[in-house]
Structure formats: structure tokens, C-alpha cells
Amino acid sequence: MLRHLCQSLSLFRYQPSGVAAGSTWLPFFLLTFLASPLPVLAQSTDNPCSGAGSAQFSGLMSGLVEASTWVDEPAVGMEMLLASLGPQLQSLLSPSPWPMINERAKQAKVPVLMYHDILPEKQVFFDVTPSEFEHHLALIHAQGLTPISLDQLVTHLQTGLPLPEKPILLTFDDGYGGHYQYVYPLLKKYGYPGVFSIYTAKVGKHLGRSSLTWEQLREMAADPLVTIASHSLTHPPDLRALSDAQLQQEITESKQVLEAELGIPIRYFTYPAGFYDQRVSKLVTDAGYRAALTMDDLHEGFAGESESLLAIKRFGQSALPQVLPQAWGGSPLPKWFPGFDFQSPVAVSHTTVNQIPLILISGGRPMTIHADSRYQVPEILAKTSAIAGVDGGFFSLEYLDSNVMIGPVFSQQTQQFVPGNASENPRLAGRPLVLISPQEVRFIPFDPSRHNTLAGIQAEMPNVTDAFVAAAWLVKAGQPQPDSAFGNLFDFNAERHRAFWGINKSGQPVIGVSTEPVGSVNLGEILAQADFQDAVMLDSGASTSLAYQGSSLVGYTPRPVPHVVALVPPFDSNQACVVAAR
Known part of the structure; x- marks a missing residue:
């Protein structure tokens, strides 16, 4: 299809009448796109996110x-x-078969935050004051997160489509009056979407606390920023304890009441107190809900870690400071056409694959730095325009301050080609020779007889700017490499902290480290799952180091190194537009 x-x-x-074949024309799809109205976005004169x-x-x-x-x-x-x-x-x-979570979405880290009452004076520990809530929104803005809608999240979980770089979903349970008085105005002020879970028996009544009215709910439901979810009829303490007839009433009739009162489809359900089982989730399915939110104070997690679309995990609002730095919308989709993307912004992500945590930094333009001695990676980067860097090729350990590399090295920083030791080079035969130019990256088998001169590597890539010999392929043409691919590399499958770099399936350069020890074969399988097209192993073990914006991202002091693979910012976007226009 x-x-x-x-x-x-x-x-x-589209071929306009009177225009000869072969003349300037527009694809009909483009005309349709240009003729379509732009989406209407929430506007506010006091929106602090004026950059939008x-x-x-x-x-x-x-x-x-x-x-x-x-x-x-x-x-x-x-x-x-x-x-x-x-x-x-x-x-x-x-998409993945409903209600399964897509494998790509499992790698992302999308926090779904849960709030209850917002009121000036707290009555229980999980209440939040209006000033605290606005501080949360300001923190979300300051840390560069993008609040998304529940529709966006569910589509992502089903299809693996990436979300904005740092997404977050805000949810509000039980339909308190403070949701209209405080939350809704602040969401409009910031232009942030939110999900409001309503149990219908509470609407317009004071059951111990303030409640939304139907009039207020209708106003909110008409706003594109707002998603209304059913939270049952009466908010029973545990849906699992109800009879089938009672359960059907709580799940189905609440949907019908909300749809009749608000005039909109209700696609989502939120389990009261988070309790559900197979019988409950089946009735949620039978009632026609697309997905359901749950909660579990003891087992909070990111949306991609959920059991299914019928049990999307959430964090209590108190977890906000911990989850904000971890938010990540997932890897870019693999490209249809081969090529490199050196124009994406540099971004850091933390992910766990096969129980091995990784720190990945992608985007920008790749380069190498061959320093004059050995330093910590942040020290090497400080003298350049690089945003991020990982320790690079292997080097001689004979002298503590030596910058002598194993194999030939060429760096655009020094613009000097340094040949490898003639006695060592034969042992490197077949290992990946990394070649970098402004337009591409290539990993080819190192040939000591051909690649130990500048002319030799220029014969492979005429405009080469950087070159060095890496330890081994971890992923080659999208496939993880078996034991046999590591040849004579000493102790290659020992479990150690590992450093690596390569190109993902979207054509972006990626540098990274494992923050737990891992063998090389297992790491290759992990990186293939993480959408690497090609990846090579760098100096690892005690040398494993990763830095971003001047700070080390590893929790120890690594061995100083003389060589770094770095990422520099993409060319100025205005410059790119001029090139595109030409």
C-alpha cells in the first residue's frame, strides 16, 4: 500500500493548462499543502515562550x-x-498491533506527570499550590521541554514516530475546581496542552472538595489544548472489586455522559487509583477507548516502559525534578534514501537497551582532535568550537604525556598527517579506518600498504579532513558484528565501560558510552537496536570518557587521552537556507 x-x-x-510538458510545475501534493490553512495555535499576549x-x-x-x-x-x-x-x-x-507498545517507542523516555488538586492551601501532601504549579511550568520551559498532547503520545507509542526532543505530558485527575481556576489559565498562558480526567458524579457537586461545573468543562473541552478523559462514574476505590455490571456502568456510562454533555468523543480512560486487571482492561477496550492511564506509586516509569496502551505509566508530580533531565522523544526515523545529515542540532539522550544504560549524543558535524599531549576530554574540547566529544583512537602507553597514536592519524585541527608505526600497522590490517569529510563519513578496512600516507587516504576520499584507525566494527551496514569480526583484538568481549561512535540510520553522527560494563558483541547488538547504521569501538575501559558543553558525563575520572571524536554545531541555518535557495 x-x-x-x-x-x-x-x-x-499538477500540469496547468497551457504550460508545456517539461516546463516549471508543482507536484499536486505540494499545491494541496500550500493551499491548506496553517494550524491554529493557542495565542496569549503574556506567553513567556515568545520564541515559539x-x-x-x-x-x-x-x-x-x-x-x-x-x-x-x-x-x-x-x-x-x-x-x-x-x-x-x-x-x-x-503501527504495532494494538495495544502493544512499538519497539522504537520503548527506547524513548517520555514522562507523563500526574497532578491532583491545585489550591492555595494544601490539605494532603500531594496537593500543589498555584505558585508551585507555575514554578513547575517555568521549570519545564527553562529546561527546554515540549509538553505534548495525549493524542501525540499514543500515536508515538503505537508507531514509534519520534516526538519533540524533550517531550512531557501533563495530566490532572478528578476534576477539581482549581483545574479551571488555576491550571487552565496557566496552561493557556504557556501554550501547554493538558489531560483532565473526570469522574462524572463529581461534576457540579462539592464532595468534600471543590469541583468543576459542566459549564466550565464545556469551555475547557472546546480548547484544542485540552483533552478530556473518563475517570469512571463514581471513582470507586478499586475497579477490580466490582461486579461485571457495576464495572460496565463505571466504564461505559461515564464515557456516554461525557460525550453527551461535552459534544466530543472521549477516547481515553484513567483508572481510579490506578487499579486494573485483565477483566477491567477488556471492558475498557470493549467500551471503545483508545488507551488508558494508570498510576502506581511503587512502580512509576516512562510511557515507553508501560505494559501496553491500556496501562500507560505516570509519575507523581513530585518526581518532576528527577524526570525532566531524562526526557527524550526517541531516535529519528531511518531515512528512505542514503545520505548524511550534518545539519541537525546536537542533542543528548539517555537510554537503556537490553539492560545496558547508554549516553548518546547525536547531531552536528563530526571531526577529530589530535591533542599535543594527554588531557581529559573536556579540556581538549575547551580549545575548540566542539559541543561534545568522546575519547577516540588507541594510543601508545609508553610515556604518560605522549600523543603517539596506534595507526595513522589525521586531524583537521592540526592539519597534519601522522603515519602509524611501521611495525605496528600490520597488526591493524582489516580494522576500521575512519575517514571524515565535510559531506560524508566512511568506515573502510585499513590496509597498511595503502593507507599510511596522506596520499593514500586521499585516494579513498579526496576531501578527507580527519582519519584514524578504530578498534573494531560493532555495527556494519546495520548488522551487529559476531565474535569472528573482532579478529586479533585483545580481550574484545570482556565486560568494560565502552566508548563508540558511528552514524545512525538517519545519517546523523552519534558518539556515546555505556555507563555499565558490557562486552563488545553484546554492545553491537544493543547499538543495532538503537538504530546505528555503522558503529565502531573506540578506546575503552579506563579511557572511556564522554563530555558535553564542558562537563564530563561519566561518574569517574577517566585516563587522560590524546585523541577525541567531537561534534561541532551544524552550519548556521540561515547559511543553509541560502544554499538551499541556490
């Missing part, structure tokens, strides 16, 4: 630049369109 759709997109072109408008304008201008490319070079334009939209269409048209 997807193949036929893309064939249609590439063939179905600039970002939207930049996005619009980027689209117009692409449109000019499509006009002048339609074949290139269509390729750009398919390269951009193709992976997303593929994910949307091939």
Missing part, C-alpha cells in the same frame, strides 16, 4: 525555500518530499 502511495505521489503532478512564533516563522520560511527548490528542480523536490515524509508515512501505516 505504501509503495503504491509513493508511486502515486511521484507521478501525480519565531520558530513557526522559521518553519514557514523553510517550507517556502523548499517550495522554490520544487519549482526549479521538481525531481530533486520530489525526492526531498519523499525522503522527509516517506519514513513517517511508513510508520503511520504500519
Whole structure:
């Protein structure tokens, strides 16, 4: 189906009457896009996130630049369109079987935050005051997170489509009056979406605490920022204890009441007190809900760690400071067309695959730095424009201050090619020779007879700027490497802290480390699951080091090193637009 759709997109072109074949034209799909109205976003004169408008304008201008490319070079334009939209269409048209969580989504870290009452004076420990809540929103903004809707989260969990770099979902249970008086105005002020879980018996009544009215709920439900979820009829302490008839009433009738009163479809359910079992979740399914939120004070977790779409995990609001730094929307989708992406912003992510925690830094442009002695990685980066770096190739341990590498090395920082030791080079034969240019990265088998001169590596890549010999391939052409691929590499499968770098399936450079010891074969399997197209092992063990914005990201003091693989910022976006326009 997807193949036929893309064939249609590439063939179905708008040809205006009176314009000769082969003349300038626009794909019909593009015309439809340009003619469509822009989405209406929440606006507020006191919105502190004023940069959002600039970002939207930049996005619009980027689209117009692409449109000019499509006009002048339609074949290139269509390729750009398919390269951009193709992976997303593929994910949307091939979701995981409902209600399973997509494997890609399991790697992301999306916190779903749970609030209850918001009121000026706390009555229980999990109450939050309006000033505390606004502080939470300011913290979310200051740390660069993007609040998302429940629709966005569920689509991500089903398809693996990546979310914004640092996503978070805000949810509010029980329908307290403070949700209208304090929460809703603040969400509008910041332009943040939220989910309000309502149990209908409470609406318009004072059952010990304040409640929303139907009039207030209708106003909120009409706002695109607001998602209304059912929270049952009466909020029983444990749905599992109810009879089938009672359970059906709590789950189905609450949906019907909300839909009748608010005039909108209710697609989501929130279990009162988080309690559910197979019988409860089956009735949630039978009632027509798309997904359900749960809670468990003892087993909180990120959305991708959920059992299924019928039991999406949440964190209590007190966990906010701990979860904000970990938020990550997932890896980019693999590209349809081969190529490199050196224009994405540099981003840090923490993920765990096969019980091994990793720190990954992706994006930007790759380069190497061959220092004049041995230093900590942050010290080496401090003298350059690099944002991030990982310890690089192997080096001689003969002298503590030596910068002599094992194998040839060429760095754009020094612009000097240093040949490898003639007696050591034969033992490196077949290991990955890393070649970097402004446009591409290649990993090829090292040949001592051909690659120990600058002319030799330039014969492989004429505009090479950086080169060195890595330890071994961990992932090659998307496949994890078996024991046999490591050749004569000493103790390659011992469990150690490991450093690595490579290119992911979106064409972005990625550097990283494991924060727990791991063998090389297992690490290759992990990195293949983490969407690496190619990955090579760097100096590891005591040398394993990763730095970002001047700070070390490892919890120990590594051995000083003379060589680093670094990421520098992408070229200025305005410069990129000029290039695209040409």
C-alpha cells in the first residue's frame, strides 16, 4: 500500500493548462499543502515562550525555500518530499498491533506527570499550590521541554514516530475546581496542552472538595489544548472489586455522559487509583477507548516502559525534578534514501537497551582532535568550537604525556598527517579506518600498504579532513558484528565501560558510552537496536570518557587521552537556507 502511495505521489503532478510538458510545475501534493490553512495555535499576549512564533516563522520560511527548490528542480523536490515524509508515512501505516507498545517507542523516555488538586492551601501532601504549579511550568520551559498532547503520545507509542526532543505530558485527575481556576489559565498562558480526567458524579457537586461545573468543562473541552478523559462514574476505590455490571456502568456510562454533555468523543480512560486487571482492561477496550492511564506509586516509569496502551505509566508530580533531565522523544526515523545529515542540532539522550544504560549524543558535524599531549576530554574540547566529544583512537602507553597514536592519524585541527608505526600497522590490517569529510563519513578496512600516507587516504576520499584507525566494527551496514569480526583484538568481549561512535540510520553522527560494563558483541547488538547504521569501538575501559558543553558525563575520572571524536554545531541555518535557495 505504501509503495503504491509513493508511486502515486511521484507521478501525480499538477500540469496547468497551457504550460508545456517539461516546463516549471508543482507536484499536486505540494499545491494541496500550500493551499491548506496553517494550524491554529493557542495565542496569549503574556506567553513567556515568545520564541515559539519565531520558530513557526522559521518553519514557514523553510517550507517556502523548499517550495522554490520544487519549482526549479521538481525531481530533486520530489525526492526531498519523499525522503522527509516517506519514513513517517511508513510508520503511520504500519503501527504495532494494538495495544502493544512499538519497539522504537520503548527506547524513548517520555514522562507523563500526574497532578491532583491545585489550591492555595494544601490539605494532603500531594496537593500543589498555584505558585508551585507555575514554578513547575517555568521549570519545564527553562529546561527546554515540549509538553505534548495525549493524542501525540499514543500515536508515538503505537508507531514509534519520534516526538519533540524533550517531550512531557501533563495530566490532572478528578476534576477539581482549581483545574479551571488555576491550571487552565496557566496552561493557556504557556501554550501547554493538558489531560483532565473526570469522574462524572463529581461534576457540579462539592464532595468534600471543590469541583468543576459542566459549564466550565464545556469551555475547557472546546480548547484544542485540552483533552478530556473518563475517570469512571463514581471513582470507586478499586475497579477490580466490582461486579461485571457495576464495572460496565463505571466504564461505559461515564464515557456516554461525557460525550453527551461535552459534544466530543472521549477516547481515553484513567483508572481510579490506578487499579486494573485483565477483566477491567477488556471492558475498557470493549467500551471503545483508545488507551488508558494508570498510576502506581511503587512502580512509576516512562510511557515507553508501560505494559501496553491500556496501562500507560505516570509519575507523581513530585518526581518532576528527577524526570525532566531524562526526557527524550526517541531516535529519528531511518531515512528512505542514503545520505548524511550534518545539519541537525546536537542533542543528548539517555537510554537503556537490553539492560545496558547508554549516553548518546547525536547531531552536528563530526571531526577529530589530535591533542599535543594527554588531557581529559573536556579540556581538549575547551580549545575548540566542539559541543561534545568522546575519547577516540588507541594510543601508545609508553610515556604518560605522549600523543603517539596506534595507526595513522589525521586531524583537521592540526592539519597534519601522522603515519602509524611501521611495525605496528600490520597488526591493524582489516580494522576500521575512519575517514571524515565535510559531506560524508566512511568506515573502510585499513590496509597498511595503502593507507599510511596522506596520499593514500586521499585516494579513498579526496576531501578527507580527519582519519584514524578504530578498534573494531560493532555495527556494519546495520548488522551487529559476531565474535569472528573482532579478529586479533585483545580481550574484545570482556565486560568494560565502552566508548563508540558511528552514524545512525538517519545519517546523523552519534558518539556515546555505556555507563555499565558490557562486552563488545553484546554492545553491537544493543547499538543495532538503537538504530546505528555503522558503529565502531573506540578506546575503552579506563579511557572511556564522554563530555558535553564542558562537563564530563561519566561518574569517574577517566585516563587522560590524546585523541577525541567531537561534534561541532551544524552550519548556521540561515547559511543553509541560502544554499538551499541556490
